[in-house]
Amino acid sequence: MQTTIFKGLKVIELASVLAGPSVGMFFAELGAEVIKIENQTTQGDVTRRWKLPSEEKNTAYSAYYCSVNWGKQVKLLNLKDAQDRVEVQELIKSADVVITNYKAGAAEKLGMAATHLQSLNPRLIYAYLSAFGEESHRTAFDVVLQAEAGFLFMTGEPNREPVKMPVALIDILAAHQLKEAILLALYQRTQTGQGSYVSVSLLEAAVASLANQATNWLMAGHVPQRMGTMHPNIAPYGDIFYTRNQKPVILAVGTEKQFIALCQCINLPHLPSDDRFAQNQYRVQNRQALKEALAPAIQTFDLDEIMGVFHKNGVPAGQIRTMPEVFEQKEIQHMILEERMSDNTISKRVKTAAFDLRPNQL
Incomplete structure (x- = not known):
C-alpha cells in the first residue's frame, strides 16, 4: 500500500478518546501531517490514564492511548489561553482538515467553531463527531451507544444479562463514517476549491450498522433476542x-x-x-x-x-483464538506498527488502514 498518498495533507486533531483520534491516525498512516492538540489543563487526552493494572503507573502513555495515536505531532495547549488559541488558529490557516468532538457549544467558547475557522481558511474541511447529534449536550461513551442503538440488548446469552462488545465498536464505526465523509469532501474540494462541514453522530453510525437486524424488525416485526454467537437467520x-x-x-x-x-x-x-x-x-x-x-x-x-x-x-x-494466538498468524504481522514515544516507551498498535492500494500494473 502507498503510505505517502496523503503526503502534503495537513490535519489538525482537536478530538480525544477513540473515534476522532482513530480518524487522525488513519490519515497519519497514509502520509499526512497530523497535529494533535491535547488539553494541557487535564494533562492531555483522558485515555493517557486509562491503564491496565499491569501497566507502568508513571509513564505518560497508556496502551489504550497508543492504539489510535501513531505518527502524530502532539501539542499540549490550553485553548482558553489567548496565546495558545492563536497558535492553533495559525496552524489551522494552512490546514486541510480539522477533526473535533466537542460537546455542543464548546467549540464556540474555545474559538474553534466551524464558521470561525473556515473564515480563516475557506478550503478547510471541518469534521465533527458527536454522540447524539450536533445539538445534543448529552455525554456518552461507547457502551452508552451500544445500549441506545440496540446492540447491548442483542448481545450475550439467552436469559442472562446483556454483554457489551469487547472493543468500543461504535466509536470505530463512527470513525469509518467520518473518514468516508472527509474523503468525499476532499474529492469535492478538487472540483469547487472550497472546504466543507461534515458531521457524524455515534448514534446514527451505530444504527446504520444494524444491517439485517434492523431489517428483521422493519420488515418482519422480529425483535432480535440474545442468542450468544448464533445467527437469527442462518444455521449452523x-x-x-x-x-x-x-x-x-x-x-x-x-x-x-x-x-x-x-x-x-x-x-x-x-x-x-x-x-x-x-x-x-x-x-x-x-x-x-x-x-x-x-x-x-x-x-x-x-x-x-x-x-x-x-x-x-x-x-x-x-x-x-486468544489474543496471543491472533498475533501468531503470519497474515497479520505486517499490520503491527511501532513507535518510540517521547518518554522512550516503545508503542505498538495495529493499523487502522487495513486495505491495500497499488498502482495499475498495466
Whole structure:
C-alpha cells in the first residue's frame, strides 16, 4: 500500500478518546501531517490514564492511548489561553482538515467553531463527531451507544444479562463514517476549491450498522433476542463446537453447498437428506437438534485436523483464538506498527488502514 498518498495533507486533531483520534491516525498512516492538540489543563487526552493494572503507573502513555495515536505531532495547549488559541488558529490557516468532538457549544467558547475557522481558511474541511447529534449536550461513551442503538440488548446469552462488545465498536464505526465523509469532501474540494462541514453522530453510525437486524424488525416485526454467537437467520452459523483436544471451533455455513460439504467432512453424508435439515429455514427451526447431531462428529477430530479438512473443502469455520494466538498468524504481522514515544516507551498498535492500494500494473 502507498503510505505517502496523503503526503502534503495537513490535519489538525482537536478530538480525544477513540473515534476522532482513530480518524487522525488513519490519515497519519497514509502520509499526512497530523497535529494533535491535547488539553494541557487535564494533562492531555483522558485515555493517557486509562491503564491496565499491569501497566507502568508513571509513564505518560497508556496502551489504550497508543492504539489510535501513531505518527502524530502532539501539542499540549490550553485553548482558553489567548496565546495558545492563536497558535492553533495559525496552524489551522494552512490546514486541510480539522477533526473535533466537542460537546455542543464548546467549540464556540474555545474559538474553534466551524464558521470561525473556515473564515480563516475557506478550503478547510471541518469534521465533527458527536454522540447524539450536533445539538445534543448529552455525554456518552461507547457502551452508552451500544445500549441506545440496540446492540447491548442483542448481545450475550439467552436469559442472562446483556454483554457489551469487547472493543468500543461504535466509536470505530463512527470513525469509518467520518473518514468516508472527509474523503468525499476532499474529492469535492478538487472540483469547487472550497472546504466543507461534515458531521457524524455515534448514534446514527451505530444504527446504520444494524444491517439485517434492523431489517428483521422493519420488515418482519422480529425483535432480535440474545442468542450468544448464533445467527437469527442462518444455521449452523455462529454455532460453537469442541474438538477432541477441547479446542473451540465456530461454524459459518451460509449455503446449501457448504452444508453438504460440512456433513461430508465429518462423516455425516446422510444429514442433508434429513427433512429437519434439508433447507436452511428448517435448520434454523431445528437448531438444537442439528447441534446435537453435529457435535459428536466434530469431537472425533483434533483442531488442526478438522480445520485442515474444512479449509480444503470450502467449509467456513474459524478457530476461536486468544489474543496471543491472533498475533501468531503470519497474515497479520505486517499490520503491527511501532513507535518510540517521547518518554522512550516503545508503542505498538495495529493499523487502522487495513486495505491495500497499488498502482495499475498495466
